[in-house]
Amino acid sequence: MGGKAVIVGAGVGGLATAVGLRRAGWEITVIERRAELDGFGGAAFGINPPAQKALDRLGLGEAFLRKAVPYRQAAIREPGGRTLTRLPLDRVERRGGRPERLIARPHLLRILLDALDGIEIRYGERVGDPAELSGYDLVVGADGIGSGVRAAYFGGRTAQREVGTMAWIGVADTDVDVHGETWGDGAFFGYTPVEPGRTNWYAVLPSPAEAASVRPYFASWHDPIPRLLAATDPATWIGYRMRYLHPALPTYVHGGRVALVGDAAHAMTPNLGQGACSAILDSEALSRAVATHADLPAALRAYDAERRRPSQRVALASRSLHRFITTRHPRLRDGVLRMLPV
Ligand SMILES: Cc1cc2nc3c(=O)[nH]c(=O)nc-3n(C[C@H](O)[C@H](O)[C@H](O)COP(=O)(O)OP(=O)(O)OC[C@H]3O[C@@H](n4cnc5c(N)ncnc54)[C@H](O)[C@@H]3O)c2cc1C
Known part of the structure; x- marks a missing residue:
């Protein structure tokens, strides 16, 4: 089956x-x-093994590996520095047959764009009326958490909700020797590798929170948190009010010709680091369904059932x-965390 498709949104979900x-x-x-595309929505993405395998199936696995770094050691700490528990990254690697990896968002978008050479991307154009x-x-x-396609075809009941915290996100031009998250009282701070010589961080505190x-x-x-903040120019920080979609949609497809992918379908708080992973899995599943079913409505039903x-x-x-x-x-x-097996 072939045909003409329009994709609204050129984030990870739309481009994949x-x-x-x-x-x-x-x-x-x-x-x-x-x-033009900018760095909004997370300076770096943790990409888990299933999403990496989906990138392989999209023909992007090698390009991804050239830019991504493995994420093998991380802990959850208290603000004073004491370790509460380790993140189960070894279990992720054992189960997935490869490590979790991190990649800078601009690198991932560039890999996707390079694979789309010759495709028409109409920048600076906002879809307002679905009749278009x-x-x-x-x-x-693929138009993100505030999706107009979702509002037009799936009704207005499902909408974005704030959770009461605000994330400030940055990339410091320095390496640090510990990674993970530090949890305080109503706030937390995360720091991950992203590429040699650079560290991705996110500071989450109660909303509203000025830079x-x-x-x-x-x-x-504890160190390196104040050091990472001092090493990053606040003018480059990205502010994001944490939100998610609620209630969950009863379907991701409509009328045998409309499908939602990524945040438009299931925007989530970033705590498991899986929003972009899910968008990649959606994109690969949708295109595989379309490639393998004889008619489009059946392909869309199969996509919805899978994802x-x-x-x-x-x-x-x-x-x-x-x-x-x-x-x-x-x-x-x-106390609960300390009792968890790692
Ligand atoms: C702090 C933070 C950390 C994160 N860390 C991770 C992580 O480690 N791993 C991970 O997997 N995920 C992570 N995520 C989640 C991830 O950023 C998102 O889930 C992912 O980027 C969603 O991609 P998308 O393509 O669905 O949507 P988006 O990236 O939001 O793209 C939607 C696009 O649609 C365009 N658009 C919207 N409306 C219209 C319109 N009417 N007409 C035309 N264009 C339109 C927008 O301009 C935008 O470019 C993180 C998110 C945050 C906030």
């Missing part, structure tokens, strides 16, 4: 879908409201983890 559908022989148009999409056989809503409040808030937390429940389970787990981390009873939380 474009790569997959193009491989399946479809004619693709991508429409992106931004004039009527000339296409397939419409893919100017971040350094003082974390000043007494909806797993992605919604991850979103729920992520939201629950956010609640656990930011509890106002950190002693109880830390």
Whole structure:
């Protein structure tokens, strides 16, 4: 089966879908409201083994490996520096047959764009009215948490909800020898490798939180937290009010010709680091379904059956983890953590 597809949104989900559908022989148009792609939505992505395998199936595995770094050692600590538990990255690697890896968001977008050489991407164009999409056989809503495609075809009941914290995200031009997350009282700080000589960090504190409040808030937390904040120019920090979609959608497809992928379908809090992974898995599953089914409505049903429940389970787990981390009873939380087997 082939045809004409329009993809709304050129984030990870939209671009990966474009790569997959193009491989399946479809004619693709991508429409992106931004004039150009920027670094919004996380300076680096942790990509788990299943999402890496989906990248392999999209023909992008080697390019990904050239830019990604493995993530093997990380711990959860208290603000004073004491380790509460280790992150089970060895278990992830044993189960997945390869390590979790991190990649800078611009590198991942570049890999996707390079695979789309010759495809029309209409930057600086915002889809407002779904009637604009009527000339296409397939419409893919990859337009993120505030998806207009979702609002137009799936009703307005499912909407973005804030969780009451704000993340400030940055990349420091320095390496550090410990990685992981540090959990305080209603706030946490994460620091991961991203590429040699650079460290990705995110500081999460109760909303609203101005950039100017971040350094003082974390000043007494253990090394390297104040050092990472001091090493990053606040003008480059990205602020993000943490949110997720609620209630979960009853379907990701509509009318035999519309499908949602990525945050448009299941935006989640980033605590499990799986939003982009899920977007990649959606994109690969959708393009595989379209390539292997004789008719489009059957392909979309197969996509929905494969991806909806797993992605919604991850979103729920992520939201629950956010609640656990930011509890106002950190002693109880830390006691539970210490008892966990690692
Ligand atoms: C602090 C933080 C850390 C994270 N860390 C990780 C991690 O380690 N691992 C991981 O897997 N995920 C992580 N994520 C999640 C990840 O960033 C998102 O899940 C992922 O980027 C979603 O991709 P997407 O393509 O679905 O949506 P988006 O990246 O939001 O892309 C949607 C695109 O659609 C465009 N658009 C919107 N409306 C329109 C319109 N009307 N017309 C045209 N274009 C439109 C937007 O401009 C945008 O470019 C993190 C997120 C945050 C906030």
